[in-house]
Amino acid sequence: MKLSPRALTAITVAGLLASANVFAEKVVNVYNWSDYIGDGVIEKFEKETGIKVTYDVFDSNEVLEGKLLAGRSGYDVVVPTIDFMSRQIQAGIFMPLDKAKLDNYSELDTDFLATLAPLDPGNNHGIPYMWGTTGIGFNVKKVAEVLGEDAPTDSWDLVFKKENLEKLKSCGVSFLDAPTEIYAAALHYVGKSPNSTNAKDYQGEAKALLKELAPSITYFHSSKYIDDLAGGEICVAVGWSGDIAQAMADAEEAKNGVEIKYIIPKEGALLWSDMLGIPKDAANVEEALAFINFLMRPDIAAANTNEIWYPNPIPASLENIEQEIKSDESIYPPADVKAKLYTATVKPPKIDRVINRAWTEIKTGQ
Amino acid sequence: MSRFNLKWLLILPPYIWLLLFFAVPFLIIFKISLSEAAIAQPPYTALFEYVNEQLTIHLNLGNYTWLFGDPLYFNAYMSSLKIAAISTVCCLLLGYPIAYGISRMSGSAQSLCLMLIILPSWTSFLIRVYAWMGILRNNGIINNIIMSLGLADEPIRLLNTEFAVYIGIVYTYIPFLILPLFANLVKLDNRYLEAAADLGAGPIKSFFTITLPLSKNGVIAGSLLVFIPVVGEFVIPELLGGSETLMIGKVLWGEFFGNRDWPVASTVAIIMLLILLVPILLFHRFQFKEMEDR
Numbered sequence: 001m002k003l004s005p006r007a008l009t010a011i012t013v014a015g016l017l018a019s020a021n022v023f024a025e026k027v028v029n030v031y032n033w034s035d036y037i038g039d040g041v042i043e044k045f046e047k048e049t050g051i052k053v054t055y056d057v058f059d060s061n062e063v064l065e066g067k068l069l070a071g072r073s074g075y076d077v078v079v080p081t082i083d084f085m086s087r088q089i090q091a092g093i094f095m096p097l098d099k100a101k102l103d104n105y106s107e108l109d110t111d112f113l114a115t116l117a118p119l120d121p122g123n124n125h126g127i128p129y130m131w132g133t134t135g136i137g138f139n140v141k142k143v144a145e146v147l148g149e150d151a152p153t154d155s156w157d158l159v160f161k162k163e164n165l166e167k168l169k170s171c172g173v174s175f176l177d178a179p180t181e182i183y184a185a186a187l188h189y190v191g192k193s194p195n196s197t198n199a200k201d202y203q204g205e206a207k208a209l210l211k212e213l214a215p216s217i218t219y220f221h222s223s224k225y226i227d228d229l230a231g232g233e234i235c236v237a238v239g240w241s242g243d244i245a246q247a248m249a250d251a252e253e254a255k256n257g258v259e260i261k262y263i264i265p266k267e268g269a270l271l272w273s274d275m276l277g278i279p280k281d282a283a284n285v286e287e288a289l290a291f292i293n294f295l296m297r298p299d300i301a302a303a304n305t306n307e308i309w310y311p312n313p314i315p316a317s318l319e320n321i322e323q324e325i326k327s328d329e330s331i332y333p334p335a336d337v338k339a340k341l342y343t344a345t346v347k348p349p350k351i352d353r354v355i356n357r358a359w360t361e362i363k364t365g366q
Numbered sequence: 367m368s369r370f371n372l373k374w375l376l377i378l379p380p381y382i383w384l385l386l387f388f389a390v391p392f393l394i395i396f397k398i399s400l401s402e403a404a405i406a407q408p409p410y411t412a413l414f415e416y417v418n419e420q421l422t423i424h425l426n427l428g429n430y431t432w433l434f435g436d437p438l439y440f441n442a443y444m445s446s447l448k449i450a451a452i453s454t455v456c457c458l459l460l461g462y463p464i465a466y467g468i469s470r471m472s473g474s475a476q477s478l479c480l481m482l483i484i485l486p487s488w489t490s491f492l493i494r495v496y497a498w499m500g501i502l503r504n505n506g507i508i509n510n511i512i513m514s515l516g517l518a519d520e521p522i523r524l525l526n527t528e529f530a531v532y533i534g535i536v537y538t539y540i541p542f543l544i545l546p547l548f549a550n551l552v553k554l555d556n557r558y559l560e561a562a563a564d565l566g567a568g569p570i571k572s573f574f575t576i577t578l579p580l581s582k583n584g585v586i587a588g589s590l591l592v593f594i595p596v597v598g599e600f601v602i603p604e605l606l607g608g609s610e611t612l613m614i615g616k617v618l619w620g621e622f623f624g625n626r627d628w629p630v631a632s633t634v635a636i637i638m639l640l641i642l643l644v645p646i647l648l649f650h651r652f653q654f655k656e657m658e659d660r
Binding site: 060062063065066068069070071087090091092093170172179214217218219220228231232233349352353356357359360361363364365 | 403405406407408409436438503504505520523525526608609610611612617620622623624625626627628
């Protein structure tokens with residue numbers, strides 16, 4: 001059972017009152033994605049700084065956003081994805097970060113910061129934590145069985161060509177329940193801008209394509225597919241790079257004969273970054289900055305990447321990252337693949353509504 | 367005088383309860399449903415504005431007309447009502463014999479069986495739904511049995527279908543039907559049945575002419591106790607259902623989290639409450655009758 005933030009705060013407060021040294025105990029309340037930190041990293045931080053970490057997890061940007069918009073979430077560090085954070089900055093949720101207190105700020109990849117700057121002007125509100133791509137994960141054996149040896153396993157054709165998906169339906173297909181991300185891929189596939197702000201683009205060819213595919217999609221979900229891909233319940237998933245890497249590792253561990261592969265399709269894919277930020281109403285700002293700074297330390301960033309298989313934006317961490325991970329081109333893509341990646345921008349609320357309405361229609365046929 | 371005070375003391379708590387946990391939240395939701403979505407914290411516009419000694423009230427009825435303009439919402443309400451109705455009938459067909467059986471048992475067997483019905487609810491509801499995911503999946507228990515018996519070569523898709531949603535709902539809500547029904551059936555005076563038998567009625571006839579009519583209030587109360595919460599159910603269709611299962615709970619989630627449109631989400635909730643008002647009032651009527659009978 002997970003305690004609500006308020007309950008946690010209450011317990012923390014009760015604990016503090018009970019102890020004699022009320023003012024000595026420092027805490028930081030962190031709200032991060034599930035399975036998104038290295039083993040022992042929190043303990044190490046607590047030991048080195050004496051700050052106690054209350055660690056809570058979520059599995060969708062929407063849930064995090066719901067809490068942030070309601071206000072007084074009780075968290076000091078949260079980790080939204082950059083396009084969500086961009087809108088949240090507009091809503092006035094985040095405080096500008098005091099970079100003077102982040103000693104490790106210089107460790108960040110400056111090219112990467114420049115990529116994010118349009119979404120967080122001046123990189124003032126967020127520090128990139130981990131990044132990844134939205135691509136395709138598949139069960140090597142099953143896909144070969146269903147589509148034959150020459151299946152287009154390097155291209156969006158695998159899931160966006162109706163005749164392929166219809167066949168793959170027999171072994172199970174999942175798409176992320178993330179309308180902006182799937183729409184971006186579909187728009188890109190039909191030759192439109194993945195960040196179009198023209199409502200017609202979302203109602204035209206891309207929608208027709210997705211509607212045509214929908215009957216062959218087993219379900220739309222943003223976390224269920226990890227277990228299902230590893231367990232053989234589905235054979236193709238449009239999902240996030242690290243999640244599919246995790247399914248890969250899970251299948252290997254289970255020794256169930258399932259071999260999973262992740263690809264960044266050759267046409268290009270969405271690049272996203274999860275951002276560390278501090279809400280304006282955070283109670284423990286100093287501690288939050290200390291925690292963020294700690295995560296930017298190269299050895300810690302390496303420990304996190306080694307555990308969760310997502311690349312981090314700290315170049316100096318590379319020497320401590322396992323060979324198996326840093327040489328995997330689906331995780332650390334080479335320059336020519338990286339050049340084809342695109343980022344998501346914030347859409348006007350009216351376009352958001354058009355996207356979400358079309359999404360419901362695609363998912364339910366309504 | 368003291369008697370008057372005592373009476374008020376007794377009556378007050380339920381009213382305070384109702385005020386705090388029904389009226390206040392309802393008014394808050396109603397207020398939000400009259401505002402407009404905005405990129406702000408909280409993400410909707412204010413209803414009242416006081417500038418230069420002028421109080422301006424902004425009432426936005428657009429969300430209500432919006433719901434009527436798009437067939438999605440109507441279809442979602444209808445589909446939720448349909449799923450709730452079918453689940454209630456399934457619960458009833460399955461639950462009535464169980465409740466009847468338990469009510470005819472002797473003391474210790476009866477407590478044991480009641481215990482068996484209540485016991486599963488001591489574990490988390492979410493864990494029980496996850497257990498069903500394990501049972502229904504392609505390489506789950508059911509498919510393994512079917513395949514090992516040679517009844518099918520390929521696993522039958524059970525999870526992520528509407529069928530799985532019905533299984534989840536009936537499984538979760540059936541205790542809510544069995545318990546009130548049992549409480550009703552256990553009061554049934556055996557002498558009625560003996561008299562019917564003496565007068566030549568067979569067991570089937572006496573069931574339909576005596577037992578069933580006498581348990582009417584229990585049937586209705588139990589059914590509504592299933593029907594009302596199922597209409598707004600979100601977790602079960604989300605975890606067990608596929609993408610084609612349209613329910614108002616999922617639409618509401620989409621409005622709230624996907625569109626960040628709290629005003630429309632609140633409007634969906636208000637309309638749902640209005641739709642449920644009829645069954646809720648019915649429930650109270652029959653529950654009241656049931657109490658009077660006692």
